[in-house]
Amino acid sequence: MLNPTRLEFARTRRGWTKTRLARELGVQPRSIQGYESNEYAPEQDKLEKISELLMFPIEFFYGGDVPLIAENTASFRSMSKMSATLKNTAFGMGSIAFMLNDWIEARFNLPEADLPDLSDLSPEDAAATLRRMWGLGEGPIRNLIHLLESRGVRVYSLAIEAKEVDAFSVWHKNCPFVFLNTFKSAEHSRFDAAHELGHLVRDRHSMLHGEVHSPEMEREANAFASAFLMPRQNVIAHKPVFPGIPQLINIKKYFGVSLAALAYRMNQLQLLTEWTYRNLCIQIAKKGYRTKEPEPMLPETSQVLAKVFSQLRQEGVGRVEVARQLDVFVTEIDNLTFGLTLSGVTSGGVSESKYTTSVSRVPLLQIVK
Template sequence: MLERQFNGSRIREGRIYRGLTITDLAKELDISKQMISKYENNRAIPTFEALLQISKILNFPKEYFYENSIEVRTGNTYFRSLLTTGKKEREMQYDRVKYLTIIRALLEEYVDFPELDVPDFSERDIENVEDIAERLRDYWGLSDKPIKDIVYLLETKGFVISSLNLERKSIDAFGSQQEVNGKHYYSIVLGNNKRSFYRRQFDVAHELGHKVLHDPYLNLDDLTKDEFKQIEQEANDFAAAFLLPRESFLRDVSIHSNDLMYYKTLKKKWCVSIGAMVMRAYKLGAISDGTYQYMQRSISQKGWRTKEPLDDIKDIREPVSMKQAVELLIENNYITGDDFMYKLSKHYGLSLFREEVEELLGLEKGYLETESEPQKNNIVSIKDRLNSKSKID
């Protein structure tokens, strides 16, 4: 019988995933930080009892610490509001995107998803963010009409999207480019802390901006604070231009551009927050500097920076692509929950608890406990299901 080899780097990976420092884990285990470092660098192997403790503290199966996942080339992870997201907060999310993409690769053995469909814009083109947004709209056939559900739109364009309850409230969304088995993916994780459909629209468009505008392998740690700000501003400008196309939005907003209450009506049509529309109107010259400052003060006085009118009325849109894929496979007996977890472990080197996968995919708790006889070597297409999904205004 072959003896499995302990992989110390998985302790570090799991520790960071859970947001723990070496000091935190050492304290939990009542051992020295030096010993934790030795474990992580394969200079020492924990006893079976110690490994069980580590497994419990980090909430990963013990098999997780004996594996190497399939090779994933991961680009830089872009976060919504980079300047307010600390390094530790960012690091603990990196592998969530990677694990999500590995699960997508597994699902693609059974399910025919839409291919990632984003045109490549040259470095010279990126200087004009407004033009890039218009060209992407044209490429996707969106004309100049409002985007009623950008989460749905990006799923039909092949993006990997998940929605999670993130412990760090400063994180609204993050995304990065991944490469698995030579295939490129772009994965976006949305935070569920701020339950506003309209704010989520902008968050997703912001992450799309990073995909379209910025180098996926740029090392953000090498950037200055001003360069950080520039990257974020470019993504914000793209999001505004993509969601609120210049000519058609100007026609609407110019009717009563100085009336803050009029923006409530525009919010219903354009599916974008009032704050974002006021900013867009100002940058397009529809309102003066003085009016803009007055409207910003009014927004603050009304408490709209945290909660705007209509936020409680429209339900937030959740990603459905991968969730529906798993449901199709299990409910039609193509694979069982046990088979799915086994294959993720044995074929992709990623042992996770069911609860973790259910959360990553937005499945109901306990869903992957489904047991039925699988039918092998079947392909299920959800392209048609996505493309025929009725959009709810």
């Protein structure tokens, strides 16, 4: 039976209004309302056209309800700056990620969530406590995505070329998810990931109960990310004698953060005079280092997704087949893994024709920090 909620989901996933879909379909907007409210179903030719316009297979519209993300349960960094269209697009990607994750977890044993509740601690203390609990010491975190995955966080991509979209996190079935804009620099993406980790360990109650996401929560998540990536004592130990741009570039490469984030952290820890900090900010802006990072680090990739798709390939299951079993097109899978897996994992080639209906269960994926 046709599921009208999937019609609405497909439309909002593509960022389309009812008016636009009606115009492209050659019907009145009231007809779209009728389709989505289950007053009546679209004729077969109209459904085929909807499938073509919204880029979902016809089979998709006959599935069960899609797991949706309520706005106040997600921690978007720039929620106030985002249009409803962008939010719907991002949340739609999240919903499909839930479906993909369920598919993967039915076939693989992934690490279970290991995130403590640190809501009673300040951002600085929470960052230090989490580092201590995870045995990280004061050293730099070499690969943050690998670390998150080893602690049960599911990391997916937001393949959206929009500066308003940074990242967001959400809890689903007691499992933490982080979505990163992989079009951004590796340094900024790492900070976004640490920011979302701050929400997951300090704002879990608010996220689960749909409480309003406040600007103060965003500031505190930024403070957590700064302290988590740049521990106080280690930053103090690396204080340069002459804090200029060249010296800070070497230090920022050590911590894996942006030049601006390092300067801010050093100023916060009173390692810079106000004059020196202002001068550094001016130089960073003039050199264009706020948008293009000097001596950038390589992007981080997902260890879990790489191992999953590698194992599937060995069993003759490509991304096209995964998409077919989820009743979506392969572009949805590619978007969720964009920038997180090597290009060699993408669909295509002879192996994609070897469709199977099931995948044997494999041992627990061992994730290295």
